[in-house]
């Protein structure tokens with residue numbers, strides 16, 4: 001058994017470090033990124049978009065962003081696509097993405113709130129069911 | 130730390146485990162890994178969600194989608210659709226009774242929507258075997274506050290002001306109990322968590338121990354600080370292996386991080402806990418018997434006073450509280466007494482966990498604010514009675530409790546109202562009964578239980594429960610007399626007054642409450658030799674109606690004692706002398722034929 005005794009400050013640090021977990025389980029993220037993963041999306045490279053997104057979130061230690069998948073958005077020729085939703089603002093769809101574009105969207109739109117207009121397709125989103 | 134985009138929370142309470150949660154979890158992990166998603170998707174085993182009726186359960190976050198009754202065969206499709214393509218799978222979702230559309234989100238399901246979680250706040254959302262997950266949800270923050278910012282008197286004042294009362298049965302004010310013990314001069318002092326939970330059909334405490342063991346540990350450290358104890362015991366029923374195991378893991382992790390043991394959080398306060406496994410009898414949950422059991426003696430209760438607060442374990446001042454009582458403590462300390470006292474009624478504060486079982490659509494564990502109406506629990510959360518049957522009564526408080534009839538469905542659930550109605554809060558068992566339940570049979574069931582569990586130390590309980598069970602058996606058997614009712618009432622009052630401990634003092638409650646609200650049923654058994662609910666075997670007959678029987682041989686083959694005679698395409702007949710009233714013929718007769726009927730009372734047909 002290790003003898004790593006916590007102090008009160010360390011207790012708070014553990015809580016901070018695990019915040020991404022509680023944000024996710026409470027569905028309470030500040031922002032949500034949906035990667036469209038229908039057959040078309042996957043064929044067009046959605047997997048690589050997802051990987052790039054998760055890697056970037058990990059390396060920047062982002063705590064308050066939720067990542068989900070959804071089916072085909074109905075515009076199969078414009079895949080891979082993602083939808084970015086910042087709390088209390090209309091969702092924005094991005095089309096024909098590459099991992100590079102995804103990283104920029106995360107940095108500028110998701111983290112700083114500036115829509116990357118040149119990649120954006122439309123504002124709005126279909127409902128989930 | 131890896132960033133997982135999705136968490137699959139697999140319910141691993143005892144209920145779900147018994148219907149395959151661990152195999153399901155393995156299947157999910159295998160499928161996730163097989164698709165290379167192991168760095169994206171985390172599979173977590175959590176404590177009981179409470180909706181045991183629907184297990185095994187998996188909740189998918191961040192969406193909060195609730196999947197139920199999953200099998201390992203469902204896993205590939207679920208992973209493909211939901212996790213790869215992001216399409217929640219309707220066919221695995223919960224569909225409310227009498228509705229056609231599934232409810233995808235856990236938070237929208239009626240069973241969960243009306244609950245208010247304090248004690249069960251971490252159920253189904255953390256892995257109980259990972260202390261970091263408990264800490265993530267503000268775990269051990271209350272303890273840190275109590276140890277660094279509060280005096281022992283301040284802690285007791287806060288608990289007193291919250292209005293918290295014991296959740297193990299009697300409802301004694303927790304703050305007052307602690308204050309009494311703190312005042313005592315003798316040293317050392319002890320604290321105990323009562324996790325014996327011997328009531329038939331109750332599983333609240335098991336769920337808390339399994340789903341959130343650290344909440345109990347944290348509550349106990351705070352309690353220990355308040356009364357000045359350095360050592361505590363968790364007395365856990367031996368039939369709860371998963372609870373014992375998870376608590377063992379929790380204690381190990383807490384010690385490793387210095388949250389238990391010497392110099393907790395560097396504050397100079399020492400406290401440690403030990404698990405004691407229960408002795409396996411209902412009476413060992415009674416506090417003085419439990420204390421004797423920890424001391425290594427047979428679990429016999431003793432006369433009180435002196436109460437354990439003055440003269441407890443090894444004769445030392447001891448605070449003993451129920452699992453649920455302890456689990457309330459951290460929230461009260463971190464959120465304040467006023468917050469807690471703001472929930473509930475004048476004399477009953479906070480919430481109460483109930484195990485809701487019997488003839489109800491949504492069986493499971495529910496946590497509701499004190500003062501909620503019974504109707505809301507039965508119909509709002511429980512989803513009403515299955516099979517279109519009528520609600521008849523609800524048995525509250527376990528074997529020490531009583532039956533509350535339909536007229537009292539609007540009764541608020543608080544300590545005083547329940548006691549006034551002849552039931553009691555008890556530890557929180559709720560058994561719903563429909564019109565097919567015989568109240569004499571129910572009273573007999575509970576009296577047989579208390580007769581069996583009576584430790585035999587005092588005569589009123591040892592002899593009284595036996596005599597009462599005997600009389601009830603006679604009435605159920607159709608041999609009762611009017612005088613039996615008088616005797617039953619007299620015995621009930623004698624046992625209530627004369628018994629040494631709570632077991633005997635409350636054992637007559639099921640008899641008294643059914644006599645109070647359902648006396649006509651007793652009278653029907655005695656005077657008409659009729660069981661109105663058609664349950665008591667000596668008073669019922671099964672008949673095959675000649676004009677309906679099609680002679681299909683099904684019942685004839687199903688009868689375990691060959692009491693049915695007949696030929697193909699000829700009317701079958703039951704030999705009443707051979708019939709054991711098992712009902713197999715009635716169950717197997719096709720509904721569109723419906724030739725078998727059940728009768729009770731003189732002259733057969735009713």
Ligand SMILES: Cc1cc2nc3c(=O)[nH]c(=O)nc-3n(C[C@H](O)[C@H](O)[C@H](O)COP(=O)(O)O)c2cc1C
Nearest residue numbers: 295296297323326327414415416450451454631632
């Ligand atoms: C026969 C009998 C069985 C009991 N079983 C339990 C039990 O299983 N769990 C429990 O917490 N209290 C049980 N009690 C109540 C305890 O004696 C005691 O009142 C309780 O542990 C005090 O804790 P509380 O103030 O937090 O409710 C039982 C009492 C009797 C008479």
